[in-house]
Structure formats: C-alpha cells, structure tokens
Amino acid sequence: xxxxxxxxxxxxxxxxxxxxxxxxxxxxxxxxxxxxxxxxxxxxxxxxxxxxxxxxxxxxxxxxxxxxxxxxxxxxxxxxxxxxxxxxxxxxxxxxxxxxxxxxxxxxxxxxxxxxxxxxxxxxxxxxxxxxxxxxxxxxxxxxxxxxxxxxxxxxxxxxxxxxxxxxxxxxxxxxxxxxxxxxxxxxxxxxxxxxxxxxxxxxxxxxxxxxxxxxxxxxxxxxxxxxxxxxxxxxxxxxxxxxxxxxxxxxxxxxxxxxxxxxxxxxxxxxxxxxxxxxxxxxxxxxxxxxxxxxxxxxxxxxxxxxxxxxxxxxxxxxxxxxxxxxxxxxxxxxxx
Amino acid sequence: xxxxxxxxxxxxxxxxxxxxxxxxxxxxxxxxxxxxxxxxxxxxxxxxxxxxxxxxxxxxxxxxxxxxxxxxxxxxxxxxxxxxxxxxxxxxxxxxxxxxxxxxxxxxxxxxxxxxxxxxxxxxxxxxxxxxxxxxxxxxxxxxxxxxxxxxxxxxxxxxxxxxxxxxxxxxxxxxxxxxxxxxxxxxxxxxxxxxxxxxxxxxxxxxxxxxxxxxxxxxxxxxxxxxxxxxxxxxxxxxxxxxxxxxxxxxxxxxxxxxxxxxxxxxxxxxxxxxxxxxxxxxxxxxxxxxxxxxxxxxxxxxxxxxxxxxxxxxxxxxxxxxxxxxxxxxxxxxxx
DNA sequence: CTGAAAGCGCTTACAG
DNA sequence: CTGAAAGCGCTTACAG
Numbered sequence: 001x002x003x004x005x006x007x008x009x010x011x012x013x014x015x016x017x018x019x020x021x022x023x024x025x026x027x028x029x030x031x032x033x034x035x036x037x038x039x040x041x042x043x044x045x046x047x048x049x050x051x052x053x054x055x056x057x058x059x060x061x062x063x064x065x066x067x068x069x070x071x072x073x074x075x076x077x078x079x080x081x082x083x084x085x086x087x088x089x090x091x092x093x094x095x096x097x098x099x100x101x102x103x104x105x106x107x108x109x110x111x112x113x114x115x116x117x118x119x120x121x122x123x124x125x126x127x128x129x130x131x132x133x134x135x136x137x138x139x140x141x142x143x144x145x146x147x148x149x150x151x152x153x154x155x156x157x158x159x160x161x162x163x164x165x166x167x168x169x170x171x172x173x174x175x176x177x178x179x180x181x182x183x184x185x186x187x188x189x190x191x192x193x194x195x196x197x198x199x200x201x202x203x204x205x206x207x208x209x210x211x212x213x214x215x216x217x218x219x220x221x222x223x224x225x226x227x228x229x230x231x232x233x234x235x236x237x238x239x240x241x242x243x244x245x246x247x248x249x250x251x252x253x254x255x256x257x258x259x260x261x262x263x264x265x266x267x268x269x270x271x272x273x274x275x276x277x278x279x280x281x282x283x284x285x286x287x288x289x290x291x292x293x294x295x296x297x298x299x300x301x302x303x304x305x306x307x308x309x310x311x312x313x314x315x316x317x318x319x320x321x322x323x324x325x326x327x328x329x330x331x332x333x334x335x336x337x338x
Numbered sequence: 339x340x341x342x343x344x345x346x347x348x349x350x351x352x353x354x355x356x357x358x359x360x361x362x363x364x365x366x367x368x369x370x371x372x373x374x375x376x377x378x379x380x381x382x383x384x385x386x387x388x389x390x391x392x393x394x395x396x397x398x399x400x401x402x403x404x405x406x407x408x409x410x411x412x413x414x415x416x417x418x419x420x421x422x423x424x425x426x427x428x429x430x431x432x433x434x435x436x437x438x439x440x441x442x443x444x445x446x447x448x449x450x451x452x453x454x455x456x457x458x459x460x461x462x463x464x465x466x467x468x469x470x471x472x473x474x475x476x477x478x479x480x481x482x483x484x485x486x487x488x489x490x491x492x493x494x495x496x497x498x499x500x501x502x503x504x505x506x507x508x509x510x511x512x513x514x515x516x517x518x519x520x521x522x523x524x525x526x527x528x529x530x531x532x533x534x535x536x537x538x539x540x541x542x543x544x545x546x547x548x549x550x551x552x553x554x555x556x557x558x559x560x561x562x563x564x565x566x567x568x569x570x571x572x573x574x575x576x577x578x579x580x581x582x583x584x585x586x587x588x589x590x591x592x593x594x595x596x597x598x599x600x601x602x603x604x605x606x607x608x609x610x611x612x613x614x615x616x617x618x619x620x621x622x623x624x625x626x627x628x629x630x631x632x633x634x635x636x637x638x639x640x641x642x643x644x645x646x647x648x649x650x651x652x653x654x655x656x657x658x659x660x661x662x663x664x665x666x667x668x669x670x671x672x673x674x675x676x
Numbered sequence: 677c678t679g680a681a682a683g684c685g686c687t688t689a690c691a692g
Numbered sequence: 693c694t695g696a697a698a699g700c701g702c703t704t705a706c707a708g
Contacts, residue, residue: 005685014695016687016696017693019686053700054389091437094442097436098399113382116384342703357702358678363704370678394702395684
C-alpha cells in the first residue's frame with residue numbers, strides 16, 4: 001500500500017505539500033498540485049483511513065445498532081429495508097456503516113464502549129431492545145444518535161406514524177359502510193399499541209362500538225395463526241364484516257379462513273392488511289392496506305444524523321413522524337345499507 | 339475519551355508499561371498489571387481502534403460487499419439471512435463488519451480502493467454483480483476474500499448446492515409416481531441454471547421425458563406472475579400432475595391457479611416450492627420444498643475468512659458446497675399407478 | 677520488571 | 693508558495 005511519503009519522494013516535494021495538494025489547499029501552485037494529483041493516480045495512492053481518523057478525530061464511519069435476535073433485525077423485512085436505505089444515503093454523504101456489537105471476540109464490550117473503541121462519528125439505532133440498559137446508555141451518550149420508531153429525550157428520532165396510518169385505514173373501512181370491523185393485531189410492541197389506538201380512535205370518532213372479542217392478539221407474519229384466529233372470528237354469532245390482519249403476509253391467512261368457511265372473500269367478508277408490500281399484491285384480490293415508507297425512513301434517518309454530525313450546534317433533538325399512506329385495493333366491499 | 343497517557347499518569351507508570359499490562363505481556367509484575375487494569379476499568383478506558391490499527395496494520399474489520407440495487411441485497415430475504423449469520427459469527431471472532439461502497443461522498447472510489455482506504459483485514463462478497471469489473475478486481479486482489487454462491491479461482495467460496503437440492507426434490511416427486519412434472523423457474527442466474535440442471539438430471543436419471551413446455555421462465559418471489567404461468571400449464575392438453583414453483587412465496591400463485599381452475603390442490607395437482615421458509619409453511623397444505631441452509635452459509639463464510647486472515651499461509655482457495663435438505667410436506671400426492 | 681524512543685500515516689499551525 | 697516539526701494514540705524492539 002503506497003503512502004504519502006513515497007508520493008512525496010516521487011514528486012520531489014515535501015510530505016506537507018503533498019498532503020495539502022491532495023486536500024485542495026489554496027496555497028499550493030497549480031503546477032505542484034497537478035503533479036501530485038497525477039502521480040497519486042498513477043501510483044494508485046489512497047489515504048489510510050486509520051491514520052487520517054487518528055489525526056482528524058473523525059472517522060467518516062457510522063455505527064448501526066441492529067439486533068439480530070429471534071425475529072428481529074436483518075431477518076425482518078421492514079428493518080432490512082430501512083437499513084438498506086440508510087446505508088445508501090449515508091454512502092452518498094461520504095460515510096461508511098459498521099455494525100455495533102456488544103462483544104468483540106471473547107471480550108465483553110458494551111455498545112457504548114464499542115462506539116468509543118471505533119470512534120464512530122455518529123450512531124443509528126435501527127432496531128434494538130429499548131429497555132436494555134446498554135441501549136439506554138448509548139442513546140444518552142455524547143454521540144450524535146438517531147433512533148428509529150422509538151424516541152429518547154436526547155436523540156433525534158424518525159417515527160413511522162402507525163397511529164395515523166391505522167386510523168386512516170379504519171376510517172376508510174367505516175366510510176365503506178362497515179361497523180363490524182375486527183382487528184387481529186401483532187404482539188404488543190409500541191408499534192402495535194399505536195396501531196390499536198389508531199383503530200380505536202377511528203371507531204370512537206365515528207361512534208362505532210367495538211366488542212371486546214373483535215380485537216385479538218396474534219403474531220406478525222404468521223399466516224397460520226392468523227388463519228386460526230380469523231376462523232374464530234368468523235364462527236362468532238356476531239360475525240365481523242371486515243377483518244384487519246396484522247400485516248399483508250398474514251392477510252393470506254384471513255383469506256384462507258374465509259374460503260374454508262365456504263364464504264367468499266370481499267363479497268361476504270372484507271379484508272385489509274398492513275405494510276403495502278408489492279410482493280403481497282396478489283391472492284386474487286388487491287389488498288387494501290397501509291404503505292409504510294420504509295425507504296424514506298432510512299433515508300431521513302441518515303440525513304438527520306449527518307446533519308447532527310456536521311452541524312452539532314444547530315440541531316436539537318426532534319421527533320419526525322413519517323406519514324403512512326392508504327393503498328386502496330378491492331378487498332374491502334362497499335356496503336349499501338348506509 | 340481517555341487515553342493511555344492519562345492512564346499512565348494516573349497509575350504512575352510509563353505508557354509502555356500500561357500498554358503491556360493491558361495486552362497481557364508476561365514481563366510485567368502482577369501488582370502493576372492489576373493496578374493498571376483496575377484503573378483502566380475505573381476510568382472507563384478503551385483503546386482507540388484507529389491508533390491501534392495504524393500501528394498493528396490490522397483493523398479487525400471485515401468489508402462486506404452487498405449490492406442493494408433493485409431486488410437484490412438486503413431487501414432479499416435469502417441474502418439478509420446470510421449476512422445476519424455472517425455478522426454474528428464474525429463478531430464472535432472479534433471482527434466488525436463494514437459495508438463496501440464504490441463511492442464515498444462525491445468521490446468515486448472503486449470497491450478495491452475502498453477496501454484499501456479502510457484497510458480491511460478481509461472481504462466477503464455476499465451479493466454482487468460478478469461480471470462487474472470492479473468486483474472481479476476485488477476478488478483477484480491481495481485481500482483475503484470469500485465469495486458466496488459464486489466461485490473465482492483465487493477466492494474461497496461457499497456455494498449453496500442448488501443442483502443437488504433440486505435433484506433431491508425432483509427425485510422425490512418422481513418416486514411418488516409423478517412423471518409429468520413442470521418447473522416454473524426464476525430468472526436465469528447461475529443459481530437458477532444449477533437448479534434447472536438438477537431438475538433435468540433427475541428426470542434423465544429416471545428416464546422421464548421432459549416436454550419443452552414444462553420448463554418455463556418466471557420470476558422469483560412473484561406470486562402474481564407465477565399464477566399466470568401456472569394457469570397456462572394447467573390449460574395444456576397434457577397437463578402436469580405436479581408443478582414446482584420458483585420458490586415458496588410463488589407457490590401461493592400455483593395454488594391459486596389450481597383453485598381458480600376448479601381443481602383441488604394435491605388431489606388433482608401437486609405443488610412443490612423452494613426455500614423452506616417457516617413463514618410460508620401454511621396455505622392449508624404443508625408445502626414440500628427444499629430448505630436452504632442460509633444461516634450456515636453465513637457462518638461458514640465467516641469461519642473461512644477468519645481462517646484465511648489469521649493463517650494466510652495454510653489456507654488455499656476452496657469451494658465449499660453447502661447441502662440443501664428436502665422438507666417433505668403433504669403437497670405432493672402419492673400416485674398409485676406405479 | 678520498567679521505561680525512553682521510534683514509528684505507524686496522516687494533517688496543520690508556523691516559519692521562511 | 694514550500695517544508696520542518698509536532699502530534700494524533702498506540703505498540704514494541706531495545707536498553708537498563
């Protein structure tokens with residue numbers, strides 16, 4: 001790997017001059033600058049990021065906390081998209097992405113210690129257990145931090161407006177004349193709670209009563225369980241006219257339950273989903289669903305973080321809500337008795 | 339951030355001694371060592387990775403090439419799993435993961451240059467365009483490189499045995515008495531070609547003729563298109579008794595096509611998938627499919643790479659085939675006329 | 677067992 | 693316009 005000294009020898013100028021020429025200082029003659037740059041290209045010179053980081057105290061490297069336990073993390077489609085967009089946007093701004101771990105080899109290291117070790121310029125907490133003490137310390141550290149779908153006092157946060165999205169969806173279904181609307185929701189995370197509130201709020205706004213049995217807990221991305229739960233709903237004397245699934249994938253389960261009951265999808269029972277995945281737009285019906293702006297979330301998170309890194313004084317912690325948009329398909333029937 | 343000098347002042351010993359105590363050199367008295375370590379913990383000392391890297395010429399950082407264009411990359415479930423496992427295994431061995439880009443801010447930088455810039459200890463090419471000249475240069479560079487699902491001469495490669503997996507699946511279907519087996523495959527990547535060969539080879543081994551119309555090109559993870567293509571197959575005078583979908587997700591499309599034709603899944607037409615995703619084990623039938631050992635691929639890739647990094651002389655480029663396992667569900671009917 | 681010194685590759689005030 | 697020098701935080705041969 002060729003260094004700045006070899007370049008300087010080759011060009012017959014001092015190391016300082018080479019450095020300045022390379023970094024575009026103005027007090028270097030055009031002749032020298034051109035010579036240096038030309039030689040650098042010829043010799044395939046590239047600076048050593050570690051040396052530069054040591055001197056500048058800036059690594060152009062962003063730490064990303066991305067827990068991969070169980071069903072979370074990269075293996076989760078939503079977060080994978082967010083990360084992907086975050087990575088692309090950050091690269092555009094000149095920053096690399098490194099994952100934060102809490103052990104390095106056999107040595108235990110907290111998330112915060114890992115960040116100090118690597119001297120990241122900033123940190124993005126994409127997906128983590130926000131109750132975890134280590135995560136809390138990281139979020140309240142001196143690092144510029146942006147969090148996704150969760151707000152700490154001190155950090156910027158990008159939050160997907162699940163409350164608003166669900167409310168829109170429910171309102172739409174009510175407008176189609178439905179009042180018996182059941183909601184099979186996922187495990188009760190913060191995201192889920194917000195969605196339930198959005199649902200209840202839309203119902204209340206429209207003075208529609210919600211029988212307790214209409215709101216039941218299932219699992220995300222689990223069509224099998226969703227099918228079972230939907231079957232229970234359909235077996236009720238007071239059968240709902242519309243069932244909202246935890247997400248688009250699970251909506252397949254609802255559809256199967258309806259068909260197995262000898263009923264027709266849409267005609268007899270309407271269905272709605274959540275996520276707006278292109279790949280799920282199928283199943284014979286076009287699912288009415290809510291589209292999450294996953295790519296925008298990642299992008300916006302990166303923009304915010306770079307802003308904090310480069311203009312630390314001007315940026316104060318903020319919560320940014322990302323709108324979700326209603327995608328109207330043909331899976332919710334318009335009822336006539338209104 | 340506290341440094342080794344401050345530690346040395348606090349302990350009343352020299353910087354050299356502190357360094358050695360921290361790094362477990364044997365020529366340090368127990369007393370001194372304990373004092374240093376205790377103080378380090380109290381003061382929350384952590385080494386500066388950049389300074390250390392500069393001196394040791396070792397960064398404990400692995401570059402990962404992970405193209406995120408279009409349908410590839412993180413947004414693809416298969417690669418997301420592989421990466422996830424790679425990341426976890428590497429952390430266990432003490433290495434961080436940083437994504438490789440080919441631009442840094444506005445400045446164009448080839449993949450190789452980026453690796454030189456960051457001084458990665460090794461590189462894993464998880465998912466990339468292997469025809470791309472930049473990828474080729476990286477693979478043939480002096481960096482320890484491991485590639486996934488593609489083999490260069492010079493690199494170690496972890497290759498999912500798609501040929502063998504597909505052959506197993508096809509053999510199983512033939513054993514159930516089927517001879518009219520259609521295969522809707524994905525776009526013709528190397529992976530797809532291997533699967534087609536596996537399919538053809540099983541058919542040939544069993545002396546089953548394959549009508550040209552039975553092998554048709556579709557798209558991965560696209561139930562809508564798959565449904566259309568399956569409908570075409572079902573409309574043929576010489577209708578297949580079993581249809582293999584590009585993957586588990588697309589298999590839903592095949593199932594829909596069968597139902598819409600007024601036929602019964604399994605009873606009239608059998609179905610098989612590919613991938614072995616838990617989330618797809620549903621749809622009323624348990625899909626017979628092939629399970630890809632995604633997590634093992636990532637893990638093995640990491641093990642190999644770390645091996646190359648730490649014992650460069652002992653490791654020579656190797657292709658490692660990862661077995662795929664047949665998952666027998668109930669979506670392939672046993673035919674009696676054999 | 678301990679410490680002074682050199683050096684990893686870079687940047688930047690400062691002097692000329 | 694150019695260059696000598698100091699220093700970023702660490703490690704390690706070498707001397708004592």
